[in-house]
Amino acid sequence: DAGVTQSPTHLIKTRGQQVTLRCSPKSGHDTVSWYQQALGQGPQFIFQYYEEEERQRGNFPDRFSGHQFPNYSSELNVNALLLGDSALYLCASSLGAVQRTGELFFGEGSRLTVL
Amino acid sequence: AQRVTQPEKLLSVFKGAPVELKCNYSYSGSPELFWYVQYSRQRLQLLLRHISRESIKGFTADLNKGETSFHLKKPFAQEEDSAMYYCALSGRNAGNNRKLIWGLGTSLAVNP
Secondary structure (H helix, E strand, O other), X not given: OOOOEEEOOEEEEOXXXXXXXXXXXXXXXXXXXXXXXXXXXXXXXXXXEEOOEEEEEOXXXXXXXXXXXXXXXXXXXXXXXXXXXXXXXXXXXXXXXXXXXXXXXXXXXXXXXXX | OOEEEOOOXXXXXXOOOOEEEOOEEEOOOOOEEEEEEEOOOOXXXXXXXXXXXXXXXXXXXXXXXXXXXXXXXXXXXXXXXXXXXXXXXXXXXXXXXXXXXXXXXXEEEEEO
């Protein structure tokens, strides 16, 4: 079991561009959550996908959107990139939308740099 | 408001010394508390949760509802314990869905 896999691992974009990050959950998991982790900060919840729908959303603007596919993999899209979007984007998978156990399995993240 | 506070951004101890990473929370219901750890160049992973009351890698954490704390403790720190530690609370939002609320993290450095 490869666990949670994310791609790309690193990428550089310029302001105003758009980016798509991808995540494959741990085998057997059906729920994907996305987090933004700025340097020196804790993870900030962006949103969660379950059954191909956005179930919960953190305090992020509409420029941040996502998608979940029938195979449970997910994408995070960020439009009109700002310098402040530079961060490590973490994908976490779990079983069930309500995250009853609170145990998340994290990927290694995608490091986005916006110039 | 639901909030997790880790008052120490950095904690430095010597090998063999006791270590305590503090976590305080604010939550109106019955919380579930967790400690996650991120070692250098590794992914974030669950260390322990309060409901299991287990010891992982020598670490323990007791939920103190009176003091609203969930401090992480280890009697004898090892160099391999050096990592970033996050305290997290699982609580229900207005839609009755659970989500994790994270502290800002404490960087533990264990010196030889």
